[in-house]
Every structure is written in structure tokens, then in C-alpha cells.
Amino acid sequence: MLVLVVLLLGAVLPAPGMAVDPATSVAGSGKAWFAGDIQSQVGLNCLILGAPYSEIMVQGSGSYGGLSGIPAVNQGYWVAFLVSVPGNPCGPGTSMVQTDLALPAGTTFDDSRPIRCFGKPRNSSDFIELTGSRWDAFGSQGDYCPADPFPSSVVSGGLQVGYRPVVNGQMFQVFVPVRSSQSLNGIAGSRAFRWYSTATGVYENPGVSTTWATVLAAPTGGSPAFIESKTGALPFWKANAPTTPQDTRSRVETWLNLYTNNLGGTLCFEIRRQSNSSALVTCSDNAGLGFNGSIAPNQPVVQVNPAPGDSTGPTGGYVPVAFLPAEWGTPVNLIWKFTPSSGSVVTKTIPFTILNGPDVDADGVADASDACPGVKGTLANGCLPPPAEDPDRDGVYGATDLCPALDGRGAFNGCPGGVVQSAPGGGQQSSGTSTVPSSGAGPVAGPSRASIKAPVTLKVTAGARGRITAVGRIPAATARALRVPEVVARGSALARRPGVVPLRLAPTGAAKRQAKKLRGVVMTVAVKVPGRAGASTITILLT
Secondary structure (H helix, E strand, O other): OOOHHHHHHHOOOOOOOEOOOOHHHHHHOOOOOEEEEEEEEEEEEOOOOOOOEEEEEEEEEEEEEEEOOEEEEOOEEEEEEEEEEOOOOOOOOEEEEEEEOOOOEEEEOOOOOOOOOEEEEOOOOOOEOOOEEEEEEEEEEEOOOOOEEEEOOOOOEEEEEEEEEEEEEEOEEEEEEEOOOEEEEEEHOOOOEEEEEEEEOOOOOEEEEEEOOEOOOOOOOOOOOEEEOOEEEEEEOOOOOOOOOOOOEEEEEEOOOEEEOOOOEEEEEEEEEOOOOOOOEEHHHHHOOOOOEEOOOOOOOOOOOOOOOOOOOOOOOOOOOOEEHHHHOOOEEEEEEEEEEEOOOOEEEEEEOOOOOOOOOOOOOOOHHOOOOOOOOOOOOOOOOOOOOOOOOOOOOOOOOOOOOOOOOOOOOOOOOHHHHOOOOOOOOOOOOOOOOOOOOOOOOOOOOEOOEEEEEEEEEEEEEEEEEEEEEOHHHHHHOOOOOEEEEEEEEEEEOOOEEEOOOOEEEHHHHHHHHHHHOOEEEEOOOOOOOOEEEEEEHHH
């Protein structure tokens, strides 16, 4: 079994091409990116000898940026999602990963620029570009990177941004061009990009990575401000740190983004006990700790990046200090201060609790409180979820597996091709995939049944003279099972004014020759209407 896994791992990504840095390739060098939280999904490792066990299977982290400063209203920028598979999924060692994106208010996909995708092969330190490349796995093929996003079946009003295999040891990153028509106030205004990863090989779907989004009213102007895109402080235990003459193993890593409005000034930090505001560290201590907070003018965004070595945390953050045992378990505030060359001092307070003693497995739960001190857990008690049953070993678990005796071969519902056969006595097959409701109020409405060869009648409630376009997509798993393209119909019509517009959907590709196969399949039709950003949807049952 292990040999079979190794052979498949080498086959999923295309042959190595020119090594690239994804962020630089997309946006150019020296651009600012703002990272979000890391999400982890747990699954069953059943590729080892002995009893299967739970492990972190799929991880993902979002980010946004790609400009010299913080995005402003009506500027084009990028939102990205990095996926990795550190675990060994059941089945052939591959997780099929679908990525969906929920955008903050006033933010839309920018179709003037292409979606870009990159992958890092197993046992390689280099990324290669996958835009325009196709994957081949489980006897099926598909695009790593969709030309356009489609309405999400995971989050209402969201976008689906592709579906592809990612194997143990590989990484995949997708960049989506966006544009915001209003300012966004990040965590203070509950404005965020949320990436949803739906994967095989994990116990629960979807995983969610949140990146708090800040968009300025204008590229320059306004007052300096701290920009928080993720959790601001993470206590951790560095097991190999010196313990003599002082124990320096209990530490914290932090991340900082500062909008300066091109003003110079001085940046410093303090750490104070929450109980009485007494200081553990003051700004006057910073120089002795090796922190240089001098900021030259004409730098719109300043990000604190650690020097390689002891000041770098486990996830790449800056480590300002270590805490002595007398302070272990103490709730404190990390307070950043920026004193600009003109104007008022700006502060940012980040509360956290100093880790209370050793944390050997580095999961953020001190050993004294950790029910599983030797395992990096995801639960509050420091453990991983217990192993789940997977009789067909396809990486789909419990009630989610609608075909528990059959290997689903990459289908999220555990059925080959995603198709669930009806119970004896009649009934039609189902794709096993949720259909998508109209997004928001939506400019279109449509029938629940239609023929792929017959017109679909649309009511245009937000009208402007122009051409309506529509693309009909069936679920990816159903498409693989029927061996037809995911996009099976296209159509267009001229909307001269608001009202009822007949739109004829014409089969494309193999669907022209295999229309009978499509009967009984639910298809999502994404319709773009003049005067409306994005696409609204209807769902039809092909008869």
C-alpha cells in the first residue's frame, strides 16, 4: 500500500516547471500581504501499520494584499488561500480539496484579471505555477485553477474557486482578484474574508480560515492606525530554549501591521499585567531587547518581521520576550505604541495569558492541563478527536458517507462519482450535492424544472440594456461519474429592458452527444445580468 501511495503522489502535480514565488509572481516584489488565521481539519491516518489514529490532515490559511500599502476603495487587490496536507489521508494518500470564498461587504470578484494558482510538489521547496494546468486523479481530470469562480454550494452568497487533489506533503495556493466599493474596518467592523475548505480525508467539513479585512477610503490620508488581520498574540513553549541561568522557555509570538500615512516616527511595545497595569516590559526596555522601532517617513505600511533565529516564532511571528517562571499563567496585555512625527500617539492592546508551564506538544495547552500531552491537539483539552470509523477507507466518515460500503474515490459524499443510487422500488439518482439558492435578493428567478434544450425564462428585475450570459454547471463528482464536462450548457440573450427574457441553454462539448445521461441531474446556472456585479443563480432539474 505504501508503494502505491508513493507512485500516486508523484502523479498528481504536473512535471516541475520554473520555480516561482507565488506572491511575487502575482503582484510583484516588495508588496504588503496581510495573513489570516490557520485552520486545521483532523482525519484518520490509516496508511500505517497498526491501529489507525487521528492526525491533523488538512490545513489552510488566508491572506490579502498585493499592493504597496493597504487596499483602498476601487483599487484592485488579491485575496489568497494556502492549503497543505500534512497528514496521510485514507484511500490513496490524497485529499480532494474544494475551496470556497466568502467576501466582505462591498467586495466583488474582479474579472479584469485572472485567477492564479500555484503548487509545491512533495519533497520540494519550490512552487510552480499551475494556472492553465490540469490534474488527473481517480480516473478523472479537471482544472487546478478555474477561469471564473462559480456560486458556492458551501456558503450562501460565496464563490467556489475550484476543486483539485492535494496529496500528503504538497501545498496549493490560489489567488483571486477582488475589488472593494466601500471601506472596511477589519475586526472592529466584523469585516473578513473567509475561506472554506471542503476535503476528503477529514472528519468535519468545512474548515474555515478568517482574515480580517481593512480597506481604506483613499490610498493616502487619514490617521495612522494598527491593522489586525489575525489573532494578535500566540503564547508558546520553546522546549530547547535555555533554562539556566534563567528559564526562557515560555514565550509569545505576535504580528503587527501599521498604517503610517507616510509619517515617520517611533514604534515600541509594553507588556503589562491585566490585574493592576504594572509593567513587565516598558518602551524604554525595547532597545535593550534588540527592538529597533525607528520608522522613516514615506513608508505607507510597516510590518514587524523577525530576524532569523531566536526572535522567530513557530508560525513566523515576532518573539519579543521570554517570561520567567514567576509570571507563568499571568494574564497580560501586549500594548503597541506608535508616536508619529506629527499628530497623536496610536496604540493597540492585545490581551493574552502567559503559558503556565511546559507545553511539550506545542498545541497551546500547558502539560499540566493537557489530557494528551504528547499529541498536538485541536480540542480545548489538548487532544485530537478520537478515530472515526471508515469501513470503505475512502476518507469520508459517519453520516456524511452515503455509500459506506463503496470507495467514493474522491467524492465528498463517499459515493463513486458522487452519485447515490435510489433505494429499491424506484426514485431517481441524486448528485448528493446541495444546490445553490439565489444570492441575496438576486436579479433573476427561474423555474425548478427545465430541459437542457428548452428555453429558461428569466425575470430581469434590475434592468439595463445589454446581454445576459449564463453558464450551467453540474456537480464535479456527477460530471466525473457521467464523464461529461462540468460546464454542460451556455446561453445568452439580449435584455433591452426589465421584464421576462427567454434564455436558451445550449449543450456544450460531450453533453451534446450524451444528453440522456444528464436526465435527473440538478444543475446550477450562473447568470450575469447587466448592471449587476457578480452572478445570481437558479437551479434546474434536467429533464
